[in-house]
Amino acid sequence: MLRILHDTAYDFIRWWKVMAAITIAFILLGFASLAIKPPNYSIEFTGGTLMQLEFTKPPDVGVIRSTLDEAGIHGAEIQQFGTNREFTVRAQDPSTVAAQSKGAESIAVTIEKVLKTKFGENDVKVARREAVGPRVGSELRRGAIIAILLSFLITLVYLSIRFEWRFATAAVIATSHDVFTTIAFLKLMHLEISLTVVAGLLTVLGYSLNDTIIIFDRVRENLRKGRKETLYDTLNRSINETLPRSVLTHVTVFAATLSLLIFAGEVIRPFAWVMAFGVVTGTFSSIYVAAPVLLWIERKWPRKTGVRQSSSTATPTSRTQRSPATATR
16 A cells, blocks of 8 residues: 555644735735725626637637627626637626516627627637526526535534634634635636536535544544654644645645636536646645644633642743643543
8 A cells, every 4th residue: 555654743733824924914805906996796696698609710809809899798707618719709788787687698699699690601600608687697696605604613613613712713813714615716717606606616615624633533533642742743743643644635626626727618617627726725825824723722712620830921933932732621
């Protein structure tokens, strides 16, 4: 059997301050970009019409735009989709979206009709068509928010039952970190937020939480062994003991998402980006968010043990400053 990274003794938590500075800077950068320009929502959330068109010959984008303007469809977003013969047309202008409530297909039919008249009946093919009214888009957006909030609530309940509150709080904070970093990543990458991306985000939360639980389970097992070591050392020991499993699992998942990213096409690519980033941020938060937060909570509200607390103001930055509280049960 292949055995890698066994019996390692890396001091992961030693770098928690550096990692905290990096992740905070990344989140602030993403949210600053979010404040300057709102996120790019798909028509599933805003309402509107999306069409994927295939032309027999590479068309002039300016001609497509002027043709739609003449038909009364103003402000349409036209983007190349794959080859120079494939384009997507998004009609998300407020007046155009409002027309969807009268007939979800009306705008799509108009776009198809005017383009075929301009370029030729057989020279334009509609590969995909989506039309969502403003009311449906609002309901989908609300449903996505509720789904994310419910996942947090269920996570909190589950962790409160499985672990004591110190572990549960650290895990929830680490999961919240993953949400913020993923939102920042979506904005910095200019990825469209759709129902598929929301599904990817929920998958990332579950994946990250699973990784944190595995480490915390090992921490709990090591605490029960009653070793005379600090919680700092116990956390480092637990991370190293679960490292082989983590590396194999993460590499496998990342390879699968990388395959989707390269070969699955434009439609599934935002989901693949979220999953690929989720592997990184989920691993990061399990080590550099959950563990330091648990150390801080333990220092702030130490367990009641028979061991004398010699340094209530210790920090997890060096061995001489670590909290000496032996976290036994």
